[in-house]
Amino acid sequence: MKILKILAVVLFTSGFAKAQELNSADVPGNLNDAFNKEYPKATNAEWKKELDHYKVEFDLDRRDHEVWYNASGNMLKKELEITEAELPQVVRSIIKSKYAGYRVDDVEMVWKNKVKTYEVELEKGQDEKHIIFDEKGKVLNERNH
Incomplete structure (x- = not known):
């Protein structure tokens, strides 16, 4: 006890x-x-x-x-909640092709050390992914939740 x-x-x-x-x-x-x-x-x-x-x-x-x-x-850092439509076209295209079947749940534009990135949460059933893209659509980090 x-x-x-x-x-x-x-x-x-x-x-x-x-x-x-x-x-x-x-x-x-x-x-x-x-x-x-x-x-x-x-x-x-x-x-x-x-x-x-x-x-x-x-x-x-x-x-x-x-x-x-x-x-x-x-x-040090700032985050702004944005819509899926506000993502760069290249990022939207990658999500559509590489993550077909996933639904965009949350999107944030992040500035840190003068670098802009996009943090995207995707869902498909019970599967959740958190992906960080640069402005050119390169996946910088991807993790499952």
Whole structure:
């Protein structure tokens, strides 16, 4: 029983070690400034502290966005939810031919280290795939879920 209590405490507190939700007032000023300058029309901003960086999820033009900043206010990564139709034609063609029978479930355009990629989740029955494409349609990573 003692082991179960210890395990419960570890599991409960480990979630807090990964991400801590922040009120806007608790976000460092330089991060708020960088965010507000880049996204002045953003709504529903929710900040989280994740290990050594900060993440903000927000809505802009009826789309979900996520942006990661380091403590200095430099943008590390950003993700924008897009539609299948907004994928480059070459990526759509590869999905249609190589992944015939799969349905596009979720698509995000990702910028990291000044490189744009497309993260696509595909489903076919119980089979799920997560694929990362570059702008030219090259598969950079593929994994099954």
